[in-house]
Amino acid sequence: MEIENLNIDLEEINEIDSSDDEGYVRAPKRYIRDWMNPFEYYYNREFKRRFRFNKESVLYGILPKIENELKCKNNRGLPIPPVYQLLICLRFYATGSFQQVLGDTIIVSQPTVSRIVFRVSLLLARLLNETIKMPSSQNAIQENQRLFKDIGRGDRGIGLPGIEGAIDCTHVRLVGTRFHNVDEIYRNRKGYFSLNVQAVVGPRTEFLDIVPEWPGSQHDSRIFQNSRIYMRYVQRQLTGTLVGDAGYPCLPFLLTPIQNPATEEEIAYNILHRRTRIIVERTFGIWKRRFPCLSRGLSNKLICSTTIVVACAVLHNLALTFNDILEEEQEVEHDEIDVPNQPHWQPGEGFVTRAALIERLFR
Structure with missing residues (x-):
């Protein structure tokens, strides 16, 4: 009976309100979010x-x-x-x-x-395939090779010929990870959880290729050996040359520094190689400075973290397209120096190619 009486009272109130519509002003709809433009x-x-x-x-x-x-x-x-x-x-x-x-x-x-x-x-x-890709036209390839050669020129006016990109890996910290008994795979040799992100960059600090999903414990050379960019070079879909640090194997299409240079020519080659390869470290510095979430650490789920890495690489290339440069990028600090591990595999034909290149450049 109380419920029925309550219903009646509510109906009476509604009838009274509807009968007095002329003097009734409806309150404006309230929006919870207060937008700021x-x-x-x-x-x-x-x-x-x-x-x-x-x-x-x-x-x-x-x-x-x-x-x-x-x-x-x-x-x-x-x-x-x-x-x-x-x-x-x-x-x-x-x-x-x-x-x-x-x-x-x-x-x-x-x-x-x-x-x-x-x-x-x-x-x-x-937008990965649209914004991050190796140069395909002959003019673009030759332009990249010319710019890389200019980057490496020293007192002798010599640069490494035929370079298409510089390759390296960088760690993106993972914070608060929950990977269900497989989290130690993501602990790198520096002791924290991370993604080991492989990237190939061009002479204008643009990304040409990126592999974001490997755990931090994986070696750079293993990531490269299992990447699509490696297979494209093996199958001769790409005909240029990459430069990488001592953590990569010396291959006919990948130049690495000489571990113990014994001659002046080998020392000169290492200097030339270092000047050419430094562009990849500079790119990582610019990238992480524009998007500090990559250096401070990602607390998202793993699939979201790898997606964020790719998205930030896409935005980095778009920023170069728009010529949208941050003021802080005028002076670039390189990542801390890290001595790379020796590669897990090392075929012999790369040494022959590197020795022939040194012979051609300095003698």
Whole structure:
């Protein structure tokens, strides 16, 4: 009876309200999120410090490539616009912290930010084949080889010929990992969990190839031997030469330094090799400085972490395309010097190729 009386009372109240519509003013719908437009709130310099890109690069360069996939079909649940989703993701890349993202961009829950970061990172990573690729045209190949030769020129005016890219690996720290009894695979020889990311870079500090998924304990030479770029060189789909450190085997298509140089020519070759190969360390420094989440550590799930690595590489190449350079990149600090382990395998034909090159260059 109490419930029935309550229903009656509610119906009477509704009838009274509906009969007095002329004097009744409906309260405006309340939206929980208080949107702040960063494009209007920040000057371009402050905007770039927080999101690592100019306003024009975000609005007219990056956003059009993923905007359609981020749009919601309807307005149910007050969906977050695509541009704000992109800004949330870029803010995460620039800080590595959800709390700062929430404070500086949009007031949303941490799970929402986590889903947005994964969704946007996945869409950016899908641009891999479009933005990260080895040069294919003859003009592009010759231009890369010319630039690499100029990078290595010293007092003698000699540079390494035929170089297409510089190869190396860098560790991306993993924080708070939970890998169910296989986490020790991701512990590198420095003692922390990481992904060992292999990259081939070009003379303009652009990424030409990237392999993001190997655990930190895996050796650089093993990653290279099982990579697609290695098979492309073995099958002669690529005909140039790479330069790598002593952690890689000396191959006909991969030049490494001489461990114990005995002659002046071998010493000169090592100097020339080091000047040419330093571009890959410089690229890693620029990359991690633009996206500090890669150096501070990723606490996301493993699949999301590898996706973020690829997405940041794609954004790095896009930044070069837009000529969107950070001011901090004018003076580049290299990663700490790390003595590479000896490669697990070492065929002999690479030494013959390297010796013939030294003979041709210095005698």
